[in-house]
Amino acid sequence: MMSRHSIAVLGALLLVGVLVPALNLLVPAGSALHLSDYVVGLVAKIMCYAICALAMDLIWGFTGILSLGHGVFFALGGYAMGMYLMRQIGHDGNYGSDLPDFMVFLDWKTLPWHWALSDSFWFQMAMVLVVPGLLAFVFGFFAFRSRIKGVYFSIITQALTYAAMLLFFRNETGFGGNNGFTDFKRILGHPITAPGTRMLLFVVTGAVLVGFYLLARWLVGAKFGRVLMAIRDAESRVMFTGYDPIAYKLAIWVISALMCGVAGALYVPQVGIINPSEMSPAAGIEIAIWCAVGGRGSLVGPIVGAFFVNGAKSWFTQMFPEFWLYFLGALFIAVTLFLPQGLVGLVKRRSRS
Amino acid sequence: MLARLLLLLCLLAPLAARALSAEQARALADGDTDARIAALDAAVGANAPGRDVQLRPFVQALLDDAVKLTPAAVLVVDGEQVRDAATGAAARLPEDAADVVNNNRMRGALQAALAALDLASPDLAKRRAAVAALAAQGLDESLLPLVEKALAAEGDAALKTSLRQLRATVMVGASDPKRRLAAAQLLADSDDPGVRSLLIDRLAQEPDAAVHAALQDALARLDARLAWGERLGLLFTGLSLGSILLLVALGLAICYGLMGVINMAHGELMMIGAYATYLVQNLVRAWWPAAFDGYILLALPASFLAAAACGALLERLVIRHLYGRPLETLLATWGISLVLQQCVRSIFGAQNVLVENPSWLSGGLAVLPNLVLPWNRIAILVFAVAVLGLVAFLIARTRLGLFVRGVTQNRPMAACMGVNTARVDTYAFALGSGIAGLAGCALSQVGNVGPDLGQGYIVDAFMVVVLGGVGQLAGTVIAATGLGVLNKLLEGWSGPVLAKIMVLVFIVVFIQKRPQGLFAFKGRET
Numbered sequence: 008m009m010s011r012h013s014i015a016v017l018g019a020l021l022l023v024g025v026l027v028p029a030l031n032l033l034v035p036a037g038s039a040l041h042l043s044d045y046v047v048g049l050v051a052k053i054m055c056y057a058i059c060a061l062a063m064d065l066i067w068g069f070t071g072i073l074s075l076g077h078g079v080f081f082a083l084g085g086y087a088m089g090m091y092l093m094r095q096i097g098h099d100g101n102y103g104s105d106l107p108d109f110m111v112f113l114d115w116k117t118l119p120w121h122w123a124l125s126d127s128f129w130f131q132m133a134m135v136l137v138v139p140g141l142l143a144f145v146f147g148f149f150a151f152r153s154r155i156k157g158v159y160f161s162i163i164t165q166a167l168t169y170a171a172m173l174l175f176f177r178n179e180t181g182f183g184g185n186n187g188f189t190d191f192k193r194i195l196g197h198p199i200t201a202p203g204t205r206m207l208l209f210v211v212t213g214a215v216l217v218g219f220y221l222l223a224r225w226l227v228g229a230k231f232g233r234v235l236m237a238i239r240d241a242e243s244r245v246m247f248t249g250y251d252p253i254a255y256k257l258a259i260w261v262i263s264a265l266m267c268g269v270a271g272a273l274y275v276p277q278v279g280i281i282n283p284s285e286m287s288p289a290a291g292i293e294i295a296i297w298c299a300v301g302g303r304g305s306l307v308g309p310i311v312g313a314f315f316v317n318g319a320k321s322w323f324t325q326m327f328p329e330f331w332l333y334f335l336g337a338l339f340i341a342v343t344l345f346l347p348q349g350l351v352g353l354v355k356r357r358s359r360s
Numbered sequence: 361m362l363a364r365l366l367l368l369l370c371l372l373a374p375l376a377a378r379a380l381s382a383e384q385a386r387a388l389a390d391g392d393t394d395a396r397i398a399a400l401d402a403a404v405g406a407n408a409p410g411r412d413v414q415l416r417p418f419v420q421a422l423l424d425d426a427v428k429l430t431p432a433a434v435l436v437v438d439g440e441q442v443r444d445a446a447t448g449a450a451a452r453l454p455e456d457a458a459d460v461v462n463n464n465r466m467r468g469a470l471q472a473a474l475a476a477l478d479l480a481s482p483d484l485a486k487r488r489a490a491v492a493a494l495a496a497q498g499l500d501e502s503l504l505p506l507v508e509k510a511l512a513a514e515g516d517a518a519l520k521t522s523l524r525q526l527r528a529t530v531m532v533g534a535s536d537p538k539r540r541l542a543a544a545q546l547l548a549d550s551d552d553p554g555v556r557s558l559l560i561d562r563l564a565q566e567p568d569a570a571v572h573a574a575l576q577d578a579l580a581r582l583d584a585r586l587a588w589g590e591r592l593g594l595l596f597t598g599l600s601l602g603s604i605l606l607l608v609a610l611g612l613a614i615c616y617g618l619m620g621v622i623n624m625a626h627g628e629l630m631m632i633g634a635y636a637t638y639l640v641q642n643l644v645r646a647w648w649p650a651a652f653d654g655y656i657l658l659a660l661p662a663s664f665l666a667a668a669a670c671g672a673l674l675e676r677l678v679i680r681h682l683y684g685r686p687l688e689t690l691l692a693t694w695g696i697s698l699v700l701q702q703c704v705r706s707i708f709g710a711q712n713v714l715v716e717n718p719s720w721l722s723g724g725l726a727v728l729p730n731l732v733l734p735w736n737r738i739a740i741l742v743f744a745v746a747v748l749g750l751v752a753f754l755i756a757r758t759r760l761g762l763f764v765r766g767v768t769q770n771r772p773m774a775a776c777m778g779v780n781t782a783r784v785d786t787y788a789f790a791l792g793s794g795i796a797g798l799a800g801c802a803l804s805q806v807g808n809v810g811p812d813l814g815q816g817y818i819v820d821a822f823m824v825v826v827l828g829g830v831g832q833l834a835g836t837v838i839a840a841t842g843l844g845v846l847n848k849l850l851e852g853w854s855g856p857v858l859a860k861i862m863v864l865v866f867i868v869v870f871i872q873k874r875p876q877g878l879f880a881f882k883g884r885e886t
Contacts, residue, residue: 073687146868153872158622158686162822163868169819170864173857288819292694299691332702339695343688344681 013224016307017217023050024213028206044202047209051277053317054212058219058270060297060309062263065223067295068303069232070259071239072156076164077267078291079171080139084268085281086175087138089188090122091131092199092276096192108190109183119181128195135272136265143264144257151253151260156242165288172286187282194276205277212273216310219266223306226262235259296335299342302349311350380414382446385434388418389427389445389460397469404473404506416477418445423470428457472497479510484519491522495529504530525550529558532575537568544571548578556582589731594852595845600737602844603744604806606837607799608817609824610751611792613836616825617768618788621679621689625697626821627814629793632670633663633800634809635704638713653718656805663801664794670700671793675786697814704811712810721805736805743802747795752833754791764788820847823867829874 027050030042059081067073093107102111106118124130146167150160178184197204226232237245238252245252275281284290293316301312316338323331346353387399403415421427421436427445428435434445435453442453462470471493478490487510494507504527511523524546531543544562547555559579566572612626623629637659644655674696682689721739724732755761763784766774775781803813820843828839843863850859 067687073690149868149872155871158616158620158690159826161687161690162622162819163826166819166823166864166867170861173860177857292691295691296695299688329702329706332698336695336698336702339698340678340692343685343692343695344678347688 013220013307016310017220020213020217020220020310023054024210024217028209032202032206044205047205048277049317049321051205051209051212052274053314054216055270055274055277056294056297056317057310057313058216058273059267059294060301060313061216061219061223061306062266062270063294063298064303064306064309065226065235065259065266066263067298068305068308069227069239070235070256072256072260073158073161073295074164074260074263075161075288075291075295076168077263077294078288079168079286080143080264080267081271081274081290081294082171082175082281082283082285083139083142084135084271085275085285086182086188086271087131087134087268088272088275089191089281090125090134090182091128092191092194093188094122094126095194095196096190099192100190107183107188109178109186110181113178121181132272135268139264139268139271140261143261147257147260151256165291168286168291169288172283172288175283175286183282185283187280188275189280189282191276191279199276199279208273208277212277215269215273219269220306220310226259227306231255231258293335296339296342300338300346300349302351304348305351308349308351315350380418380446382434385418385445386429389422389434390429393463393466396466400469400473404476414445414448416474419470419473419477421445422460422462423467423474425459425462427460428453429460430454430457468497476506479506479523480513484516487514487516488519488522491519491526495522495526521549525555529555532558532562537571540566540568540571541574544574544578548574548581550582556586586730589728592728593731594848596731596733596737598845598848599841600741600844601848602841603741604799604803604817605820605824605844606744606840607740607747607795607802608821609828609836609840610747610833611795611799612821613825613828613833614751614764614795615789615792618764619679619683619785620686622686622693622822622825623679623792624690624693624818625674625700626693626793626796627816627818628697628700629667629671629796629814630800630803630817631700631704631809631811631813633667633797634715634804634813635708635713635800636663636666636797637801637804638708638715638809641715653720656718656721656801659801660798663797665797667797667800668790668794671796672786672790674793675789679789680782680785701811708811710811712808715804715809717805740802740806743798747798748833748837751791751795755833760784760787823864827867827870 027042027047030040031044031047034041059077063074063077096107098105100108100111102108104111106115110118118125146164150163155163174180175182175187176185182188191199193199194204194208199205227235234245234250234255237250238255242252271281271285297312297316298309299312300316301310302308316335319334320331323334342349348355384399384403388396388403390396391399400419418427418436421438426437428437428442433451435451435457436443436445437453442451443449444451475490475493475497478486479494481487481490507523507527507530511520511527514520514523528543528546528550531539532547533540544559547559556579559575559582563572563575563579566575608626608630611629612623615621615623615626637656640659640662641655644652644658674693678692678696679689682692717736721736724734725738726732753761755764763774763779764787766777766779767781767784767788771781774784800813803809803817807813807816824836824839824843827843828835828837846866847859847863850862853859854862
């Protein structure tokens with residue numbers, strides 16, 4: 008059974024997935040209906056963010072665990088994709104070398120060990136899943152096993168993303184230091200800025216978002232999801248009735264990290280840059296606010312929230328750049344104080360009364 | 361040419377003891393640098409203690425660029441007056457008088473000459489300064505006789521040792537292996553970091569096996585002593601970081617213990633404290649410049665009050681309404697931190713502002729030759745201890761402290777006993793915020809003051825709270841100093857970034873064993 012809301016959201020997403028490419032490619036540039044490349048890029052970016060928000064909702068909204076470190080999983084997926092894209096540049100870099108430009112700049116002669124298989128698309132795609140998944144598993148295993156919860160868990164995840172950011176800022180780590188990866192040329196041999204490639208990436212992103220939404224619906228509706236919500240509401244009782252909350256928490260934690268990794272991998276070829284600032288504590292906490300603004304505990308909410316906050320962000324940073332942080336800060340305060348159910352909760356309340 | 365000049369000077373030397381001859385003055389002031397330095401060294405070397413009448417003022421005048429040359433005479437300009445360097449008679453400055461130009465090498469030689477002349481001064485402080493100057497400059501071999509003479513005359517034991525070592529730095533290059541050996545043994549007792557490079561330099565070119573061994577031994581002993589300085593320095597920077605972390609984490613721990621609230625805007629409250637310090641500094645400079653050195657005493661209460669007022673407001677307007685929802689509080693306080701940062705950016709600009717140290721906080725205390733402890737860091741260490749003492753007193757001995765402890769342990773029960781928990785919350789939050797303001801004031805003395813001042817320390821401060829547990833100050837203290845020292849130790853070994861990561865891993869592993877931190881109340885989890 009699907010609620011009216013989720014049908015509406017799915018419909019809207021499918022419409023975006025069809026309409027945006029059509030309006031961009033088929034409608035001539037002079038027409039009022041034409042969508043500029045900028046808007047297409049923006050929508051693509053926000054769809055990636057929406058995947059992150061959805062992942063955050065699974066772990067926070069449904070399991071009650073607030074992670075401030077989801078930025079690190081997003082960035083790791085992005086870096087895994089970025090490595091492949093860097094290798095695809097081939098000889099077309101500024102230095103015309105086999106190595107990526109930043110390595111030439113650092114005077115490295117050979118690829119470091121962790122770049123050995125980076126020219127294989129499928130290997131790197133596996134890494135998009137393996138690296139964030141493994142990190143999430145190891146971290147989650149130790150954290151949940153010692154029953155770290157609540158704000159303790161939140162600030163430790165924040166420290167995790169902070170430490171990862173510092174690590175990636177180092178040139179010696181081998182990921183381009185504070186410049187990260189950029190100047191991509193090709194993906195699977197196709198020029199990355201060509202309209203066709205961009206549209207294909209756009210459609211893939213939309214499809215992944217819809218797919219993850221359905222997956223999340225299925226997870227939440229199944230017994231697994233029921234247990235998660237029980238853990239959120241009364242963890243001790245779940246434990247006393249014979250369930251092992253650690254296994255459930257760990258599972259949803261890793262799934263959530265994997266979703267973020269995929270979002271990062273889709274984000275990088277479309278935005279054209281990945282650098283350590285994606286791992287900053289501020290980036291991690293922003294994911295939580297997308298989720299909170301839209302409405303936690305409803306799967307539609309985070310998607311709405313991601314579109315609302317990031318739409319507002321691009322509008323503010325164009326029109327009144329100095330007021331954006333005021334708005335964002337006020338949003339944090341207002342949503343937690345007055346809108347615990349987010350925008351979706353507001354709509355629900357309206358329609359009920 | 362040079363030899364002839366030297367010969368001439370040697371002949372003139374007895375004369376020079378009494379006065380400066382015209383030839384000597386010209387040799388010192390005119391010609392190429394090599395010849396001038398040779399003349400200078402010869403003149404200084406021949407100078408008998410106590411009898412230099414004109415040489416010292418003349419060298420000083422050369423250094424001050426106050427000497428002019430004419431074909432007929434060497435003139436010294438002293439303000440309006442012009443005198444002949446040799447006769448001392450008043451003279452007129454001709455139009456065509458040329459300036460004496462000193463290059464850097466010549467300046468060095470002149471400074472060394474001045475110091476060498478001061479070696480014979482009757483004033484102990486002057487002699488000490490002269491030895492230090494010569495040691496810093498590097499002693500020229502030609503000045504050796506002067507040092508020997510001073511050594512023979514020196515009565516002060518400590519200065520005698522320094523002189524001997526000064527002599528050894530020259531002797532280590534002597535042609536006689538015996539003298540080199542003696543010098544190497546002497547240098548082993550030196551504690552001047554500069555001697556180290558000299559020893560390494562000599563080791564590379566020493567032909568004699570015995571001297572080589574002695575040099576190696578001297579180097580090893582010197583290194584061992586310097587290593588102590590480095591170790592102590594590392595410990596001090598660790599303690600200094602620990603004291604800053606303590607100041608930052610103290611307020612955080614109080615609020616967290618009491619209300620279970622992690623205040624993400626804590627860093628911004630520190631920033632407010634730092635900007636309050638900046639404002640007080642500017643006010644004092646504008647209205648009462650004479651008391652500028654004391655501005656910090658005004659800045660301390662100002663930063664406390666500014667941050668405490670902000671904190672009380674925050675608690676009343678936002679945090680109170682999120683009671684029992686710690687995760688939402690975390691997000692709301694993050695939002696507050698964004699707004700505060702942007703406010704400061706709008707008012708003061710995005711650039712860092714300049715907060716000056718008062719003069720008594722700049723400079724440092726030299727404990728060992730290679731260990732100088734900056735006064736501002738020492739002051740923060742002392743300040744952190746003082747704040748800790750005050751907070752401990754407040755918590756342990758006052759009525760408010762009693763209430764805070766009661767509410768921390770069992771909120772409903774404290775409320776039943778008639779404690780106004782809401783008011784205690786506000787006061788405690790204001791106290792924690794005020795301490796953050798004090799931390800900001802302290803940080804303004806060692807780091808940059810800018811809108812993102814709070815961000816740099818806040819993650820570390822959270823780690824202190826996680827590690828230390830809540831409810832007891834001892835946990836915070838031990839965690840702060842421990843993390844500070846551990847961080848600096850690892851930093852010396854692996855660089856700052858890897859050190860931070862290792863510390864984080866350490867914390868995650870540590871709380872496997874003690875999930876509630878170092879010190880936790882033994883009791884039921886509520």
